[in-house]
Amino acid sequence: MELINVAGVSYIYSDGQLALKNISLTISKGEKVAILGPNGAGKSTLFQLFNGLLQATSGTVTVKGLPVCKEHFPKIRSSVGMVFQDPDDQLFNSTVRQEIAYGLMNMHISGQAMEDAIAWALEIVGLQGYGTKSPHNLSGGEKKRVALASVLAMRPEVLVLDEPTASLDPLSVSKLIELLKSINRDFGITLILATHDVDIVPLLADRVYLLNKGEIVLSGSTAEVFAHKGIIRQIDLRLPRVAHLVELLVHDRVLKVDDLPLTIGKAKHLLEQERTQDGN
Ligand SMILES: Nc1ncnc2c1ncn2[C@@H]1O[C@H](COP(=O)(O)OP(=O)(O)OP(=O)(O)O)[C@@H](O)[C@H]1O
Ligand SMILES: [Mg+2]
Incomplete structure (x- = not known):
């Protein structure tokens, strides 16, 4: 179903x-789906066109078949949850709890259902016990997680995340990737x-649109897009580090592979296969 x-x-x-x-x-x-692109792409x-914060100068944007216009904002905004690039653009309440409650109240969720949703959202982002803190006194990574919790609590159909890993430490990035995969798998939330x-x-996306200077330069499965190494590098991006390492090993004739592995897991599998073949 097209969303x-x-x-x-x-x-x-x-x-x-x-x-x-x-x-x-x-x-x-x-x-x-990942929208991949350098700064300013x-x-x-x-x-911001997906939920009507901006309106297209020309062309059309629809969500579940509804044109993104004022008339449909309430319906569209309850389906599309947006986590902004900068959490300071999103957080304006005086406590974390109020921050999460705000969106729920707008959806007329109250009482025990609201308390349950708040507790669930705080737990899922690992911020239990943060309810009474002020979002403004939290670290950048914690703010990002509060912003995510406030959107997740509303159980959107689509979760739109702008630079979700920026300003997170390595462990938080790994945890976020697992969290996003699980909400997609367990709740069917589109990412x-x-x-x-x-x-x-x-690690996260099945499909990629590569954006540069306002234009889509490539689209396809993650593997298809990353196979265009030249274009990726031309627009100031790079291959995943593990793919670059394997590329160097192939260049030095240490390894022979058809497709560069894009994750450590895939590279490990490839090296194990090589060893098995060498052993035969
Ligand atoms: N409010 C604005 N007024 C005028 N130009 C803007 C405004 N916001 C963004 N731009 C310009 O529009 C272009 C796209 O910006 P945008 O913020 O969408 O890029 P981005 O891909 O999100 O970049 P980043 O990776 O740095 O977040 C850039 O050239 C930027 O300078
Ligand atoms: Mg941006």
Whole structure:
């Protein structure tokens, strides 16, 4: 089932900056899709079109078949949960608990159902006991998790995450990846993430749109997109580190592979296969 459809969309900021040029994409229910691109590619601009924070200059954006316009904002905003790039743009309540309760109250959820949703969201992001703290006094990574909890509590159909791993430490990145995979698997929540972190994309996304200077330059499965090494490097991105290592080993004729592994797990599997073959 198609959830989001972007057709021939361009966006021009009021100062004349053309941020998106004729973008077309579709996102289906249950998918995990990455919008990968360097700084200034247009990722955050694109995301703000999904829930009407920005309106396309030309072209159309629909969510579950509804055009993204004022009339449909309540329905669309309860389906599309957005976690902003900068949590300070999202957090404005005086306690973490209130921050999570705010969205729930807007959805007319109250009483025990609200308490349960708050407790569930805090637990899932590992912030139990933080309810009475002020979001403004938390670290950058903790703020990101509060922003995620406040959106997750509303159980959106689609979770849109702008640079979810920026400012998180390595353990928090691993935990977040596992958390996002599990909410996709267990609750069927569709994931769309914007990032330039090429190492996390193969761990999280099934499909990738590569964005540069407001245009989609490549799209396809994660493997298909990363197979275009030249284009990836041309637009100031790189291969995942493990793929680069294997690329060097292939170049030095230490290894022979058809497709570069994009994750450590895949590289380990490949090396084990090589050893087995050498043993035969
Ligand atoms: N409010 C604004 N007014 C004018 N131009 C803007 C505004 N916000 C963004 N831009 C411009 O639009 C283009 C796309 O910006 P956007 O923030 O969407 O990129 P991004 O891919 O999210 O980058 P990053 O990885 O740095 O977050 C850039 O050239 C940027 O300078
Ligand atoms: Mg951005």
